[in-house]
Amino acid sequence: MSRGRSVLKSTSYEFGSELRRGPWTLEEDNLLIQYISCHGEGRWNSLAKFAGLKRTGKSCRLRWLNYLKPDIKRGNLTPHEQLTILELHSKWGNRWSKIAQHLPGRTDNEIKNYWRTRVQKQARQLKVDSNSKKFLEAIRTFWMPRLMEKMEQDSSLTSSPSSSISSMDTQNFTAPSPVSSQVPQPSSKPGNGVNSSDNNSSAKISPLPAESLVTGKIQSENSLEDNYYYVGSPSYDMQELEAQHISLSECHVAEIDWFWNTDELWQFRKPGEVGVCLDI
DNA sequence: AACGCCTTCAACCGCGGTTAC
DNA sequence: CGTAACCGCGGTTGAAGGCGT
Incomplete structure (x- = not known):
């Protein structure tokens, strides 16, 4: 409410009065609400004039439309709404x-802001263009399934038959590609790892469900470093690796760009590199 | 506490489409 | 048909507030 432009500029208006700009006051809001409740919306220029608003x-x-309309929803977008935005934007x-x-209940402005502040932020962090195929693929492969998980969690928590998830049939929801069809099959040989089938494209995403990977904290010479993960072939046994004091350089790290681990999205710019946790 | 940087989002701007005359 | 006014959309701006140092 208090956000937004607070510098009140004004421009000259007919008969010496001035047009107000900047944040709306409570009095202006009330004038607008009252006028619309009596006369309805539309014909905005004359509405402004007859309502006595210097706008x-x-x-x-x-x-x-963006603030006063009674059916405007306030608060964070639900996972379901986020999923819908991602799907429809694609x-x-x-x-x-x-x-x-x-x-x-959501406005175009709100959705636009969501896209610019949340979604494009992810693209920046991943160092890809938000309109690129690669980012779209990341959204479909990683983000959307996560949102669907959250929706399912939410609906099981509320256990209400009329929860928000019910308004969209998730079975028929087309957005997330079936992950299984895209998962490269891990090799049983240590060292072969989980390579992308497309070796030409280092930028290609090889979507992998976290459970198919061995993940763990990076083992350096003498200690386990906090807050970093490596990704390895599932054929490795984590405990065995640790028992053998195999260092990161000796581990095969999967040739993937991103993977999910619990609630975190980790990015690996190249195999063997320390991952970076991105906030979603 | 003070400062600077970053994120959010309400509000503005410009443009193209539509309508009225 | 021409044109002016209006409307709606998408892009952009910038102040407020959060957060780290």
Whole structure:
């Protein structure tokens, strides 16, 4: 509420009065709400004039649609809503208003902000373009299944038949590609690891369910370092590795870019490199 | 406490499409 | 048909607040 532009600029208006800009005051909000409750929305320029608001019609429309309208939902987007945004954006791109039509109570502005602040942030962290195929693939392969897991967790917690998940049939939800079809089969030979089938493309994502990987803290010469993970072939036994004091350089690290471990997304820029945890 | 950097999001801007005259 | 006004959309801005040092 208190966020946004607070510097009140104004522009000259007819008959010497001025157009207000910047954050809306409570009085302005009340004027707008009262006027719309009596006369309905639309015809924004004349609405602004007759409601006694020294605002442009555009400004009134924006304030109403993005903030004052009674059915506006406030608060964080649910996993279900996030999933819907990711799915619809992959279909339609930056068609925010079209996407918003499928999210009752959410505005195009809110969805746009979500995309720019959360989704594009991930792309930056992964050092890929948010419109790239690679990032889209990461979303479909990693992010969407995680959101679906969260939705299932939420629905089992609430155990309400009318929970938000019920509004979308997750069985028929097309977004996440079936992971199993994309998982490269791990070799049984130590050292062969979990390679991508496409050796030409170092940028290719090789989606792997975390449970198929051996993950663990990196073992350096004499100690286990905190907060780093390596990813290895499932054919390795973690305890055996530790027992043998096999160092990171001796481990085969899978040629993957990302993997999920509990609630964390880890990025590996190249095999053998220390992973970086990204916040989702 | 003070400062600087980063993130969030309300609000503005410009443009293209639509409508009214 | 031309044009001005209006409307809606997507991109951008910038202040507030959070957070680390």
